[in-house]
């Protein structure tokens with residue numbers, strides 16, 4: 001069994017979610033905190049020096065933290081009911097690679113760090129890649145401090161609870177300036193590699209533009225039996241129209257994806273007409289198409305709200321443009337790994353946030369199910385081993 005698989009097995013019970021299936025690990029919650037402790041123990045055991053930055057990202061250093069470092073890693077949080085590999089595979093591969101290089105007596109000529117980014121999924125506070133956005137200044141720290149989780153806890157409060165100083169959340173140019181190159185290994189989240197012949201590993205090429213929008217509908221809460229249809233102002237009607245419009249409009253835009261995966265009617269009773277409904281639209285289109293697509297869906301929302309005597313407000317919660325990973329670094333990875341395919345992806349990653357600031361690249365490991373953000377996400381043990389070996393090869397070369 002590979003070092004990476006052994007590390008993944010160690011955390012297999014942490015944050016398991018029997019109600020949803022898979023894992024629910026959200027930033028600063030019990031499970032994610034346990035994973036941070038596990039990471040700190042394993043990294044320290046491998047001879048690394050672990051620190052938490054002002055934004056709650058963990059950094060484990062081999063060598064004195066300094067400029068031109070080679071940095072690798074991923075995240076340990078998950079979506080609700082997520083798979084075992086999205087995030088942890090990149091962290092475990094990085095730890096295993098460092099252990100293996102140390103055992104072989106390799107001494108890096110430049111510092112190497114393993115990073116664990118906070119709140120990559122936005123599963124608690126709604127903004128994906130929050131730790132790397134804060135680090136790079138891609139989100140206003142005041143806006144970030146005010147983000148609320150579903151229980152109404154602000155990021156500032158949760159950060160304070162985790163021992164951080166909420167006043168210091170925000171850009172960290174000195175730390176960012178230490179990163180010479182960044183490589184994130186990740187399980188593949190679609191079926192592109194599974195559909196190819198014998199392609200266990202790929203090098204990432206692009207990430208498509210994407211964002212999240214909140215649609216808040218308000219109507220009149222009322223009795224499901226006593227209220228005549230003609231008298232209703234039911235916000236579920238325009239909410240349902242958005243679900244349908246998302247699919248209908250996206251189908252007209254090349255390579256677009258639009259998803260409503262979260263919809264919250266309040267108060268949420270079977271025999272109660274909702275008074276409000278919030279839903280979140282996840283929209284992704286290569287190039288410049290995201291905002292026009294969302295505008296068209298928002299127009300459908302306004303028309304449907306008006307028909308039902310409801311109101312709607314649409315708020316952009318986050319968005320990112322297209323990202324192309326560093327061509328020279330990609331070439332270097334491709335040459336080192338010998339003829340692996342390059343892969344564009346519709347999934348977002350911290351590496352794509354960093355790519356605007358430092359040369360960044362990604363490695364993907366084949367997922368035979370082609371399913372991700374669900375319990376069926378998978379990587380064969382042999383592919384986990386191949387991915388780990390690829391990352392080891394890359395880190396050893398980049399650290400010279």
Ligand code: HGY
Pocket residue numbers: 120121128129346347348349
């Ligand atoms: O792409 C996503 O949904 C997340 O950022 N991994």
Ligand code: MN
Pocket residue numbers: 079086121373
């Ligand atoms: Mn994910």
Ligand code: MN
Pocket residue numbers: 075086087120186349
């Ligand atoms: Mn991920």
Ligand code: MN
Pocket residue numbers: none
């Ligand atoms: Mn009653």
